[in-house]
Amino acid sequence: MPDLLLELFSEEIPARMQARAREDLKKLVTDALVEAGLTYASAGAFSTPRRLVLTVQGLTAESPMQREERKGPKADAPAAALEGFLRSTGLSREQLELRDDKKGQVYFAVLEKPGRKAAEIVAEAVEGAIRGFPWPKSMRWGSGSLRWVRPLHSILCLLSDESGAEVVPVTVDHLSAGNTTEGHRFMAPGRFPVSSFDDYAAKLKRAFVVLDAAEREQTIWHDATTQAFAQGLEVVPDAGLLSEVAGLVEWPVVLMGAIGEDFLGLPPEVLQTSMREHQKFFSVKNPKSGRIEKFVTVANRETADHGETILKGNQKVLSARLSDAKFFWENDLRVAKAGMGEWLDGLKAVTFHNKLGSQHDRIERIAALAREIAPLVDADADIAEQAARLAKADLRSAMVGEFPELQGLMGMYYAREAGFPDAVALAARDHWRPKGEGDSVPTDPVSVAVALADKIDTLTGFWAIDEKPTGSKDPYALRRAALGVIRLVLGNRIRAEMQALVSSRMTKHEAKQAAQQWSDVNQAIADVLSTAAGNEEVFSLLLKSYADSTESLANPDKRTREHEELLGELRESIETAARTKTNDLLSFLHDRLKVYLRDQGIRHDVIDACLAMPGNDDLTLLVKRAEALAGFLKTDDGTNLLQGFKRANNILSQAEAKDGVEYSFGADEKFAETDAERALFTALDGAEAVIRPAMREEDFAAAMTAMASLRAPIDAFFEAVQVNAENPILRRNRLNLLHRIRAICGQVADLTKVEG
Numbered sequence: 212m213p214d215l216l217l218e219l220f221s222e223e224i225p226a227r228m229q230a231r232a233r234e235d236l237k238k239l240v241t242d243a244l245v246e247a248g249l250t251y252a253s254a255g256a257f258s259t260p261r262r263l264v265l266t267v268q269g270l271t272a273e274s275p276m277q278r279e280e281r282k283g284p285k286a287d288a289p290a291a292a293l294e295g296f297l298r299s300t301g302l303s304r305e306q307l308e309l310r311d312d313k314k315g316q317v318y319f320a321v322l323e324k325p326g327r328k329a330a331e332i333v334a335e336a337v338e339g340a341i342r343g344f345p346w347p348k349s350m351r352w353g354s355g356s357l358r359w360v361r362p363l364h365s366i367l368c369l370l371s372d373e374s375g376a377e378v379v380p381v382t383v384d385h386l387s388a389g390n391t392t393e394g395h396r397f398m399a400p401g402r403f404p405v406s407s408f409d410d411y412a413a414k415l416k417r418a419f420v421v422l423d424a425a426e427r428e429q430t431i432w433h434d435a436t437t438q439a440f441a442q443g444l445e446v447v448p449d450a451g452l453l454s455e456v457a458g459l460v461e462w463p464v465v466l467m468g469a470i471g472e473d474f475l476g477l478p479p480e481v482l483q484t485s486m487r488e489h490q491k492f493f494s495v496k497n498p499k500s501g502r503i504e505k506f507v508t509v510a511n512r513e514t515a516d517h518g519e520t521i522l523k524g525n526q527k528v529l530s531a532r533l534s535d536a537k538f539f540w541e542n543d544l545r546v547a548k549a550g551m552g553e554w555l556d557g558l559k560a561v562t563f564h565n566k567l568g569s570q571h572d573r574i575e576r577i578a579a580l581a582r583e584i585a586p587l588v589d590a591d592a593d594i595a596e597q598a599a600r601l602a603k604a605d606l607r608s609a610m611v612g613e614f615p616e617l618q619g620l621m622g623m624y625y626a627r628e629a630g631f632p633d634a635v636a637l638a639a640r641d642h643w644r645p646k647g648e649g650d651s652v653p654t655d656p657v658s659v660a661v662a663l664a665d666k667i668d669t670l671t672g673f674w675a676i677d678e679k680p681t682g683s684k685d686p687y688a689l690r691r692a693a694l695g696v697i698r699l700v701l702g703n704r705i706r707a708e709m710q711a712l713v714s715s716r717m718t719k720h721e722a723k724q725a726a727q728q729w730s731d732v733n734q735a736i737a738d739v740l741s742t743a744a745g746n747e748e749v750f751s752l753l754l755k756s757y758a759d760s761t762e763s764l765a766n767p768d769k770r771t772r773e774h775e776e777l778l779g780e781l782r783e784s785i786e787t788a789a790r791t792k793t794n795d796l797l798s799f800l801h802d803r804l805k806v807y808l809r810d811q812g813i814r815h816d817v818i819d820a821c822l823a824m825p826g827n828d829d830l831t832l833l834v835k836r837a838e839a840l841a842g843f844l845k846t847d848d849g850t851n852l853l854q855g856f857k858r859a860n861n862i863l864s865q866a867e868a869k870d871g872v873e874y875s876f877g878a879d880e881k882f883a884e885t886d887a888e889r890a891l892f893t894a895l896d897g898a899e900a901v902i903r904p905a906m907r908e909e910d911f912a913a914a915m916t917a918m919a920s921l922r923a924p925i926d927a928f929f930e931a932v933q934v935n936a937e938n939p940i941l942r943r944n945r946l947n948l949l950h951r952i953r954a955i956c957g958q959v960a961d962l963t964k965v966e967g
Contacts, residue, residue, distance in 0.1 A: 212252075213370040215267035215333060216408045218392055219341065222261070222361035226458025228347060229258040229424065232360075235345055236263050243336035248274030249329060257422045259461045261396070264422060266408040270370070274326045283307065283318035293318065330370055330379050337368055337381045337388075355384035367392050371407040394418020395462055397512050419462040419512075427457040434465035435507045439495050442467075446507060447494040452487055459491070460511040466518040467495065467507050468526050474533040477540055478624055479503045484614045485536045490529055539609040546608070547625035554607035561606070566676040566724075573668065574600055580664035580716060587707045588663075590656035591634075598638035599661045601626060605639065619643045634658070645698050647691070652702035663699050666692045671713055674796045675720035693803040700830045710828040713796055718789040797828060804830060813841045816966045823961035832909065839911035840960050848919035853965060855925035856956050860963060862934050863949040875954075878947035882940060887924070887931035888948075894924035895951050906958050914959050925952065
């Protein structure tokens with residue numbers, strides 16, 4: 212069974228595209244091979260900056276013969292039907308077979324398609340993969356029609372087995388496949404032949420090319436950490452940068468250089484970000500001081516001076532970059548030490564959203580909400596408001612303008628330099644968090660208040676202007692903001708009624724929108740007045756009337772009855788819209804909470820059962836209830852009690868539907884006829900005495916333990932008693948008793964929504 216070796220050799224492929232390209236090449240070729248009838252044992256894909264490589268092991272030598280039977284028309288069918296069948300099969304009438312069928316004799320066509328050699332199939336698969344390769348960006352060069360990420364220089368395509376290797380006849384425009392490749396551009400120029408994948412990989416290594424990206428990553432990290440350790444330093448881990456740098460070199464040579472003394476006073480994050488973004492350098496820190504003192508760069512070749520010239524060039528460029536960062540830092544410190552007022556004023560000119568105002572307007576809203584949230588998280592309200600006003604100031608700083616990913620972090624440094632409390636500085640750093648699933652949740656009370664206010668303002672603002680996520684589109688990252696609210700609340704066990712928090716914000720947004728509409732009307736009248744030649748008097752009267760009306764509305768002493776009615780209608784309209792949008796936003800939060808809890812292993816029906824209970828806008832209480840119920844239902848008592856509850860509920864619901872009444876009052880033990888019936892009365896009284904106070908204390912575990920004690924009495928009741936007795940008094944009493952079961956169990960959750 213032959214093995215396939217394919218190499219597509221080109222100019223340098225962008226590092227960010229290589230991993231996806233490896234997988235695409237593997238999928239395109241192997242899928243085409245399998246579709247054509249070939250099988251294989253294993254496949255692997257590799258990449259370097261100048262080549263994509265695929266190896267397929269244990270490929271079948273040819274595709275099997277395919278035999279297909281097609282049923283045609285009946286023997287006595289019209290001639291046109293038979294001719295159509297012959298055209299579709301490509302056979303003559305003599306080649307058809309007549310077979311007996313349930314409805315008489317029927318024509319059958321037996322089609323045999325001979326197998327094809329692997330080389331023929333591989334050639335088609337490779338050409339199709341090259342021509343249809345899904346590069347994010349591609350280019351044409353020369354006079355050909357082929358598009359590739361960079362100019363494609365050669366194709367190596369071999370099928371090899373014990374008897375030797377053959378070149379697969381692949382031709383794509385001006386390129387024809389061969390059995391040669393090239394080594395390192397500088398250290399081993401020139402082409403050389405290969406005969407198999409093992410031969411190919413070994414010769415590449417001798418030609419200073421490490422084929423496997425994972426091996427290059429391992430080499431870079433090992434050499435970098437070893438050099439740092441020898442000097443008592445540590446390399447700052449950066450998996451993304453390691454992957455990128457491994458895609459930039461074929462023969463990694465690790466070099467360590469020093470950072471100039473003038474720049475060591477910069478915040479370590481500034482040094483790390485500047486070196487990473489501009490130079491693709493790894494940062495090396497002193498573990499004792501935490502300072503970034505050196506850097507690691509990865510060259511693509513060995514040199515006679517062991518990289519000394521390369522390091523000098525890199526250090527020269529790095530000094531220029533860090534000089535810019537130092538200038539930004541020093542200039543920003545001047546503004547920060549003056550109280551950051553210059554930046555805060557500048558935010559008035561920065562639009563957050565054309566319907567939601569400027570960043571300054573948004574900060575005002577967040578500050579007010581942070582003050583409102585502060586008591587809920589045991590934060591000082593004054594400090595929370597101050598932190599909210601300063602948290603986004605660094606958006607106007609030069610450093611964040613150059614490195615947006617440092618927003619918040621730089622705010623912390625600037626707040627500390629300005630002499631603000633440390634809680635304010637931490638809030639500036641943390642109010643963006645959590646940004647994603649892997650991001651930690653702030654725990655400092657002021658930071659929590661500001662972060663929660665920031666996300667609630669985002670959600671309510673965009674909900675108020677009907678900019679909600681639709682399908683896969685979420686341009687304002689509202690799903691992430693909702694998950695951030697959930698993680699902040701649950702991570703800090705915040706007891707807050709989200710309905711009240713959201714409703715107050717939504718009402719203010721709606722009132723703002725209504726006021727803006729009135730302002731727009733006023734402006735529209737003024738615009739018409741300025742362009743209406745010959746009608747100035749009419750429009751002047753209209754404008755005066757409108758101005759008089761708005762003045763009267765603003766001044767209670769001048770309001771007429773009509774004005775009061777108008778204000779009442781406007782207020783009702785605002786409150787109705789706010790209520791509708793608040794409920795919609797809470798439903799959205801609940802949907803995101805369902806996804807979050809499902810990831811934690813809590814079933815959707817359990818969550819629905821808890822969402823149906825009062826107080827479901829208290830997310831901490833809701834999750835506490837759901838966790839307790841989920842745990843209870845995993846026990847035998849929970850499972851059996853659920854069955855007993857459902858049986859009681861089904862009988863009761865059917866009786867209520869049939870009789871048109873609600874059996875919810877009057878179960879009396881004096882009408883009990885059996886010991887099992889009397890035992891259930893006693894058990895319900897005992898359980899209720901425990902469950903009611905447990906629910907007041909939110910001790911769901913205790914409440915469910917008491918519920919579990921009902922399992923045996925309920926089972927015994929149904930075994931011994933006929934609920935729908937012929938005696939109407941007994942029947943009504945027993946149905947009322949079932950209602951007690953439903954009411955007592957329903958205090959914990961709506962068990963009717965639990966499956967099973």
